[in-house]
Amino acid sequence: WGETDLPAFPWFQPPTPHSLERAARLLEDLGATHAGRLTPLGRSMASLPLEPRLARLLLEAEKVGCLPAAALAAALLGERDPFQQSNSPDRPRIVGSRQVLDTDSDLVDRVESLERFAEEGQTETPLGTLNRRSAQAVLRLADQLRRTANKETNATRPPTTTPSDTDAAALLRRCLLAAFPDRVAKRREPRGRRAVMVGGRGVQLAESSGVRDAELFVCLDTLDTGSADSLVRLASAIEPHWLDSRLIRTTLDVDFDEQRERVRVVQRRRYHDLIMDERHTSDTANANTASVLFAHASRQLERVLPKDDREFDQFLARVRCLRQWLPQCELPDLDEPHLHEVLRTLCDGRRGFDELRQAPWLDFTRGLLSYEQTQMLDREAPERLATPRGNRLRLRYEVGRPPILSARIQELFGMRETPRIAAGRVPVLLELLGPNMRPQQLTDDLPSFWKNTYPVIRKELRRRYPKHDWPENP
Incomplete structure (x- = not known):
């Protein structure tokens, strides 16, 4: 009993490190030792x-x-x-x-x-x-x-x-x-036979046990039956206030509700590692909710990106397209690692996927670009193009395809050349619409359209929409 370095003790047949650790922990729980040394109670026990x-x-x-x-x-x-x-x-x-x-x-x-x-x-x-x-x-x-x-x-x-x-x-x-003290178990449900013991081990009261009401009991005689739960043949009920208060601690635990897709903060009172009671709380002052939310959201990024947010989707597409068209711009590709960086910031102060989907993704993603890169993006892959009539129409971007401008034919009267972006390298694909906003022609060669196609469709358009102006030379 005077030995303090148990692993170094010259055992005849040394126990496993796990067995030594478990035995030392039991002596501590019994009050026989403290910090590896015998207590007065331990000397009496010895x-x-x-x-x-x-x-x-x-x-x-x-x-x-x-x-x-x-x-x-x-x-x-x-x-x-x-x-x-x-x-x-x-x-x-x-x-x-x-x-x-x-x-x-x-x-x-x-x-x-x-x-x-x-x-x-x-x-x-x-x-x-x-x-x-x-x-x-x-x-x-x-x-x-x-x-x-x-x-x-x-x-x-x-x-x-x-x-x-x-x-x-x-x-x-x-x-x-x-x-x-290490054999305390808590019943899983009132009067149920199944319980969980300190250490997380599942146990089940034998049919022969009469301890049927107590929420807490001590497992005095257990039998490993090969099933998930060990069989408790002898049990003894205890009252919660009997437990050593030094072994009881209260913590704020953060976990994730997969069904509700939300972080939960739970205040739990434990005896050793056995949960005695718990309650949900909104107190997040000492809870690391952001890291838990990020850990789950980052594994299913598509579920937390904003839904039906055209501006955000188009911003990503503009950056990715321009990165392909002008590699010398050295724009980020805004792939998952970059979006994870944004996600980590957005998780701060939020609790669930629904809040993340409504977060200002566009503003924070723009922040990944420098001022010079933002200026270049707006210049070489603009969000909108001005028409001769003075309207600024939105471009549609999609990676791997040219940008598309949908415009009524009348909007482009006076435009002689196909507009180009990305330092003039990429022609805009024009989706020319009739007055009913239905496509009439798709072209990236506007001069050819005015010369060859427009005279043909002009007759039909004049017949169907006589109140509109259809000049011979637009």
Whole structure:
């Protein structure tokens, strides 16, 4: 017990690092050590020739005045179960035609039955029939444990007060918690058999357990059945206020609701890592909501980009097109890494995908361009073009295709040449519309249209729209 560097200890057969870590953590939980060194309680535990849990159980019981019952509980945990039962570890406890009654502790029930056996020799109990020989062996061991604890702790004086039966049962349950602080479990649903234990391990109460009401209980005897949940054959209910307050902490946890596509901030109170209770909160002062939102949004970028935002879509297309047409401009391609950069900024102060979709993506994406690049973009890939009539019509950009200008034929009367952009390298594709705004011609050669096509369609247009001016030489 004087060794502090356990990995360096010259073991005959060294335990695994995981086993060492788990054992050290248990001693800390039991109060036997602190920062790797023995506490006064740990020295008292070391003086008892018992494994740490049982030593802690007896010392706690001696302190609160229920040592005989605790010694009997320790003996029951260490010896073969004296209650005759079927070969199945998960059978209902039945007395005659009665199912087992609800209880606060399977182990306390056993202790009380053995106490009656010791006093009256009664072998028929609500838990089944006692095997007389096994029961006597348990009683002998309990007496030995009690005398050992008395001797080592000099606890020869009885407690000043004798607890009532109800108090004694509760005291013993508290002592069991002191010995099994890492075996606390919380029921998943009221009166359900399934629960989760400290450490995240799933457990399920055996049908034979009568601990059916308590939300919290200690798993005293578990069996690995090969299924997802270990089987708890002996459980003991506890009250929340019995838990060591030093092991309880409150945190603000941030997670993501996939269905609602929103970050949730949850205030959780934990005993070790076991969630005792939780509530949603709007308090984000100490919660890193932005990073959680970004982590989820960045994996599905298309879901958070603005929907039906023509200006944003066209801005991206303009930059990407001009980057292809004039590589010397050294414009960013505004691919995912660049949009992730914008997304990270937009996540600040927002909680969900819906807020991101409504965020000012265009303004922040423009910010990726320098002043000179923005000037060049507006000059060489303009958003609009002016027509001879003085109207400024919007261009449509699409990567890999020339820009398109949709305009009524009359808008272009007086325009002799096809407009060009990107330092004159790229002709604009003109979608020429009739007065009804339906396409009449698609061309990137306006002079050829005026010379060859316009005279042909002019006759039909004059007939259909006589109120409009259709000059021979537009």
